[in-house]
Amino acid sequence: MIRALLFLCLWPGLALSDPLFIDRSDALPAPHVYDGGWEHFVGGGVAVFDCNGDAFPDIFAAGGETPARLYENLIDPTGWRFQDAGFPPLTGVTGAYPLDIDNDGLMDLAVLRVGVNHLYRGLGGCLFERADETWGLAAPDRWTTAFSATWETGNDWPTLAIGNYVDRGNPDGPFGACDVNELYRPVGEGYAAPLGLEPGFCALSMLFSDWSRRGTADLRISNDRHYYVVGGSEQMYRPDERRFLGQEDGWLPISIWGMGIASQDITDDGRPDIVLTSMADQLMQLSTQTGFAAAPFTMGTYAQRPFIGDDGRPSTGWHAEFGDVDNDGRADLFIAKGNVDQMPSNAMQDPNNLLMQQADGTFREMADIAGVATTDRARGAALADFDNDGRLDLVVVNRRAPMELYQNGTPDTGNWLKLAIRQDRPNTFAIGGWIELRDLKGGIRTREVTVGGGHAGGQAGPVHFGLGTDPIAEVRVLWPDGTASDWITLPANNHADLWRLPLGGIDVIQAE
Numbered sequence: 001m002i003r004a005l006l007f008l009c010l011w012p013g014l015a016l017s018d019p020l021f022i023d024r025s026d027a028l029p030a031p032h033v034y035d036g037g038w039e040h041f042v043g044g045g046v047a048v049f050d051c052n053g054d055a056f057p058d059i060f061a062a063g064g065e066t067p068a069r070l071y072e073n074l075i076d077p078t079g080w081r082f083q084d085a086g087f088p089p090l091t092g093v094t095g096a097y098p099l100d101i102d103n104d105g106l107m108d109l110a111v112l113r114v115g116v117n118h119l120y121r122g123l124g125g126c127l128f129e130r131a132d133e134t135w136g137l138a139a140p141d142r143w144t145t146a147f148s149a150t151w152e153t154g155n156d157w158p159t160l161a162i163g164n165y166v167d168r169g170n171p172d173g174p175f176g177a178c179d180v181n182e183l184y185r186p187v188g189e190g191y192a193a194p195l196g197l198e199p200g201f202c203a204l205s206m207l208f209s210d211w212s213r214r215g216t217a218d219l220r221i222s223n224d225r226h227y228y229v230v231g232g233s234e235q236m237y238r239p240d241e242r243r244f245l246g247q248e249d250g251w252l253p254i255s256i257w258g259m260g261i262a263s264q265d266i267t268d269d270g271r272p273d274i275v276l277t278s279m280a281d282q283l284m285q286l287s288t289q290t291g292f293a294a295a296p297f298t299m300g301t302y303a304q305r306p307f308i309g310d311d312g313r314p315s316t317g318w319h320a321e322f323g324d325v326d327n328d329g330r331a332d333l334f335i336a337k338g339n340v341d342q343m344p345s346n347a348m349q350d351p352n353n354l355l356m357q358q359a360d361g362t363f364r365e366m367a368d369i370a371g372v373a374t375t376d377r378a379r380g381a382a383l384a385d386f387d388n389d390g391r392l393d394l395v396v397v398n399r400r401a402p403m404e405l406y407q408n409g410t411p412d413t414g415n416w417l418k419l420a421i422r423q424d425r426p427n428t429f430a431i432g433g434w435i436e437l438r439d440l441k442g443g444i445r446t447r448e449v450t451v452g453g454g455h456a457g458g459q460a461g462p463v464h465f466g467l468g469t470d471p472i473a474e475v476r477v478l479w480p481d482g483t484a485s486d487w488i489t490l491p492a493n494n495h496a497d498l499w500r501l502p503l504g505g506i507d508v509i510q511a512e
Contacts (some may be wrong), residue, residue: 017413018331019325019356019370021394021406027080028071031402033278034379037065039114041340042145042165042204042224044379044397045319045457047094049107051085051126055495057384057461058126059132060087060096060109063396068093072126072267075387079409085126090118095380095456097147101135101158102189103425107460110160112144122174132194142179142238143168143208148452149431150208151480152218152239157186159239161219161452162194163203166227176227178202181221183239195242201225201232203336205261207453210432211272211287215482216240217432222258222276234258234276250291256283260455265446266331266357272448275333277317277455279346280304280336282353302361303353304333306363308373313347314342317412319455323383323392324466325370327414329439330357336396336455338377349375352396370410372486376401385464390416390493392464397457415470415492418462421449423500432480438487440470467492477506 022141034044047060056073059082063069067403070087092113101108106122107390121131132139133351137161137204146163156345162182166506172176178201182194201223208217221235233253236245257279263272269289273295282303284295305315314387319336326332335353339346352374354367367373379401383392391408417437421430430449437445447463467473471492479500490496499507 017180017326017411019354019366020411021371022409023371023404024080024407025402025405027075027104027405028082028403029084032061032063032069033066033402034062034397034399035066039143039168040064040100040399042096043094043112045112045401045455046380046382046397047098047109047457047459048097048382048384048395050462051097051122053109053124056388057386057459058085059395060098061403062095062380062456064093064197064260065091065092067091068096070126073386080387087128088130094145095147097149097451097458098460099158099451100428100507103156103428110147110149112147112248114143115139115373117144122398124288136187136192137184138193145456146203146206148206148208148219148450150451151427151431153216155186157189158427158431158451159186160191161197161206162185163206163221165202165204166201175227176225176229178232196236197273199232201228201235204259205453205455207261207263207450209263209272209448209450213271220244220261220274222261224259225255225257252291254283258454259317260319261368261453262333263321263359263450263453264322264331266322268443268445270446275301275320277335279316280314280315282320293437298362300365301333301355303355303365306347306350307353308351308368309349309375311347312348313345315350316343316346318379319381319457321383321454322382323464325354325383325392325408326410327391327416327466329414329466329468330359332356333363333393334381334383336378336381336400338379341377351375352378372396372406374404380455382459383455384459384461385418388495392420398427415467415473417465417467417473417490417492418495419465419475420462420497421500422497423479427480429460430477430480432441434478436476436478437465438474439467440472462495
């Protein structure tokens, strides 16, 4: 028995402690609430990115009918603290996504709204100026709830996909009145008139991803069947061929109450797997050679009803995100949950999920143990290392309740690496690239760098890997043009920027 315990304690992927999160919401200067009427039943996203260049992630939170807020991270050895960075006053915001649109090395913001969407150019120091008119984004007055971006071959600026919900001006709506989605392609340093992606089925999440590993990203669109009623489905659009994929391509349409997309390779086959949040089942789809297949129910990711309390009605999932919470080398899954408003067919007291992946590949619910099983109407969320200690912390935006902020205080976590891939313009943050990490047992984990997914919000920052007990790892980068770097060895418990060099080299710049 002693020998068996010793063997288990030395196993690289073993997590020794249950996850634990410490409420740090009082580190915000004031409570922040995503509020508003029926146009803000959905949305409530949060964008996490470094807006002042200090390598600590900052927070932009949608507000709905209340102003959106940008919170600058001032965490230091004395404790957790954020301050209001004075973002230009703006209401009607449903969400936001960070990306470097103009290739100047500073993060910009695509801000989604009920109304006219805006692009904000980052000036450094958490300062921003509106640039949608300067950059030619002629956004109409719509109800925008989804966004993604990618760099297409030959373009200096990114292609932007904007997903719209119900057409508020349709007198026959809201049911059966889904609005058209839009694809904005760059012309020089600006944008042409959009291409309409029709039909639209009330998009609530979008993601450009090279899911088939053919070298070019396709656009997955997750749609809410509550409003398209009949004839709609989830969609996959192929930009280089200007068409939606069909069954002849191996794309099998699914009709769900689609809310959010989480994407990561959790089976280590080199292709991203998918979670689609919904009312009732949260649908996990595992990648195959030809497409996707539904994960078995026994995997433990469907999270279809509240796991605490006595409300047995179906759950409503919104933002979902993979992240290795305990750094054991296995991806865990957070899902933000909450009733739309007072929808009687779904659970009112609906706790968030923290599904911890076990050694056998199944997932175990531990949100209540971790202290994050709150039952407010959660919408957007992000797993990010706010205090730069190598453990993923958590922020959750709630509808009609204050935003939550948590420090990951899990003891006995494993080793880690945080890696950001960088290159000269265009596409300075190498969107569409892949990071491969080889552990000491020879296993290879693959992560794609994307903009989009989630529910109305996403991150720009280093890719986080848990390493278990491994003291080192080998890493290489597959750059967006398909060029592969050499393998390099990095010590554990480091944050490094990997800059592209000619002839396959990488310049490693480690954060202090």
